[in-house]
Amino acid sequence: MGPKRDASAFILPVARLDELFAALRSRGYACVGPTVRDAAIVYGDIEHSADLPRGWTDDHAPGSYRIKRRSDNAYFGYVVGPHAWKKYLFTPERRLWQLQRAGAKWERTDPPVEVQKYAFIGVRACEIAALQIQDRIFTGGQFVEPNYAATRREVFVVSVNCTQSASTCFCVSMDTGPEVRGGSDLTLTEILQPEHCFVVRADSERGDEVLASLDLDCARSEHSHAAAVGVDHARRQSRRLETAGLKDLLRRNSESPQWQDIASRCLSCANCTLACPTCFCSSVEDVSDLSGDHAERWQRWDSCFNPDFSYMHGGEVRRTTAARYRQWMTHKLSTWFDQFGSSGCVGCGRCISWCPVGIDITEEARKMREAEGVQS
Amino acid sequence: MGKPRLAVWKFASCDGCQLSLLDCEDELLAVAGAVEIAYFPEASSDMQPGPYDVSLVEGSITTAHDAERIREIRRQSGAVITIGACATAGGIQALRNFADVEEFTRAVYATPSFISTLDTSTPIADHIRVDFELRGCPINKHQLLETINAFINRRRPNIPAHSVCVECKRRGTVCVTVARGAACLGPVTHAGCGALCPSYDRGCFGCYGPKELANTESLAAWARDKLGVADKDIQRLHHNFNAWSEPFRSEGDRHG
Known part of the structure; x- marks a missing residue:
């Protein structure tokens, strides 16, 4: 043997x-x-x-x-x-x-x-x-x-x-x-x-x-x-994101004062979304040459943190950093379930490492949960 | 209907931005084919009188004479497009706005009494209505062509207002702040350069000025507290080509 x-x-x-x-x-x-x-x-x-x-x-x-x-x-x-x-x-x-x-x-x-x-x-x-x-x-x-x-x-x-x-x-x-x-x-x-x-x-x-x-x-x-x-x-990981009830937690907290607190730190620079392996937003741009005889349509990575991304007639839908971060985090951890049947987060941590000012989505979720505990 | 008439004007500046038009080389013939270059002293001594359909304005307002001249250009022009950091923000020469101009003239000129200048260097939009501001020090020639093209074809220019970070990420450049601890203005700076400096391993200087919702306070606090950047260096970073633009102006002031 x-x-x-x-x-x-x-x-x-x-x-x-x-x-x-x-x-x-x-x-x-x-x-x-x-x-x-x-x-x-x-x-x-x-x-x-x-x-x-x-x-x-x-x-x-x-x-x-x-x-x-x-x-x-x-x-x-x-x-x-x-x-x-x-x-x-x-x-x-x-x-x-x-x-x-x-x-x-x-x-x-x-x-x-x-x-x-x-x-x-x-x-x-x-x-x-x-x-x-x-x-x-x-x-x-x-x-x-x-x-x-x-x-x-x-x-x-x-x-x-x-x-x-x-x-x-x-x-x-x-x-x-x-x-x-x-x-x-x-x-x-x-x-x-x-x-x-x-x-x-x-x-x-x-x-x-x-x-x-x-x-x-x-x-x-x-x-x-x-x-x-x-x-x-x-x-053996020290970082945790409590997922139980997370979807509803974000849904309940659309008017939380925490979004303003995050906005005081967030740069609205889009790094988190572009580093994220699941973020999928793009925009299309039409270009023409000077003669007007040739035109092209280009697709480019875009982000919910960019001003033009939510631009419609009359202006941007999300004009503040608070509104943009809320959109991103709520989509990622809550409404993604409704849209695609799962969370939009896989726990890779890229958005945490590559945020130029170190905003931590797990920490923000934890604070939101804690704030509710204090209120109730 | 004839071709649209284009004029190019110079105020206090280094000429670098209007040179971007001549630098178009391959596309220059197409520009000359699409518009009548009616007034462009840097390129031609054949200077046609107005009115003009589109005026490109380079430079900032630093003299009483120029403050008058820009009003006349506005009257003569259909659309006024300012090009570059001087015209859109006052330029590097707006550093005078934080200091005593008379002291400068005494230090620099043998006969300061010959110098007739305002106390400030201010952007064109402080003086007249501006239809579009193209950022950069210098401007990007592709963005200039796109802007001229858009005005000729009466559409909105494709000049994205997002951060420089988006350009870094699209080209796969590794973030110099996160991976090297470099002080970089990219997250608060208007895109347009193609993220040139980070692609050479150094932080953004903010040549294109503040982007919309530029949270300089948060970025500067991080640079000071986490990256160990000295206050005077944070001030220098903001008080640069776009020193007079808010919020770069007040952010620099906070770190004096």
Whole structure:
């Protein structure tokens, strides 16, 4: 009898990580994932394992993010950076169509639906939850966003179970992590003991096929145990968002004086919404050239914190920062349920870290709950 | 109907903004095709008399003579569009508004008595009605073309009024305040530059002036208390090209 083996989990040695990228590339996928750039771990092109943030980690606090060296060589030893995967699916800027005057008529050209086959490397459980939320938004209703749908269909998700949490993480509260449960093609857990390697599981047919091609050894029970210990470690989060009754709490508090208090700190700069992996707002802008013979329509990321976003005849609907923050937080944590059947928050903590003045949505929700307790 | 007649005027300024029009290069022929450039001394000595359909005004009002001249331009013009921080906010020269101009002239000029100037540098809109203000130090040439285009085609210019942060996020630039602790005016500054400075790892100088709902008080308090920026540096950051624009003006005053 050899050592006990886990028939569904395999071991990818660190030295063979590049074989995974090669296998994905040979199937036509462009690998994108975490890489160190501009003092952060951002998402960019990944050619080989050397592009990954090996030996780096990230410290988070409200309004603060710093990368620093780890004492080991972990490849995925960080949490989440400033970028979200949405930038590949719901692109920041896109030309929707163009018109060209041809005599007395206008000719319209629609750019072709561009499908880049992406392999997302290092997707976290909270990020899968965010992708699934955006799937419902862009493809789940009567109107399907064709570019999103076509690109998303081809995405190969290589997820990574978190084995640590940042002080801004609250996926446990939102029930979205730290362990990947579905929505993944291949799921890795990076372990440093008994040796530095990845415990790999296939979660789809595509994943099975890639995994089989790598011809890996089965994981031993000490590998699986180390992986489980890592995920348990990530479960210990200091930040919480009490979700019981949260939807109604916000609904009841539309006139709370707390919105003014938040507005005294909020910059209405839109960073939270643009860093958020589920925020999906965009605007369209029509442009013409000087001759008036050529016109284009562009779609761009927009935000409920921007003045023009709620502009209608007669002016902006939400003219104050208090009204804009109330709109964002109430939508995210309350009316999102009515619209899309879930919370709009996955507990990744980006809005907390990347707010330039450290406004903390979990803290604001807590204060709102406390204020009610004091009143009653 | 002939082509719309365009005039370009200079007041107290460095010429950088009107040069943006000449800097259009590829698009300049299209501009010349769409409008009659009737008055533009920087570009042509052929200066046609008014009236003009659209006047672009660069620079601030710093002399009694200019305060009169701008009124005449208003009378001669269909639409008046001010271009750049000098014309929309008083410019860097509005730093005189916080000090004693006579002291400056004594320090700078051999014969200060030759200098005839007002105590203040003020934006064009303090003197006449302005139809559109294009921000920036200098302005962005693409925004200038868009503005001219919009006025010619009688539509609203696509000049977004949101923060510089939106431009950083769209281009994927990592926030220099959050990731490096840099003092950056991006969250309170009007977009338009394409978030140039943060893309070179440094904070925004606020060249495009305050955005709407600019909460400078909150940002400055964070810079002082959390990032450890000295009060005098916070003042310098606000008292810059758009020093005379509220709320940059009073925010700078608070940190003297």
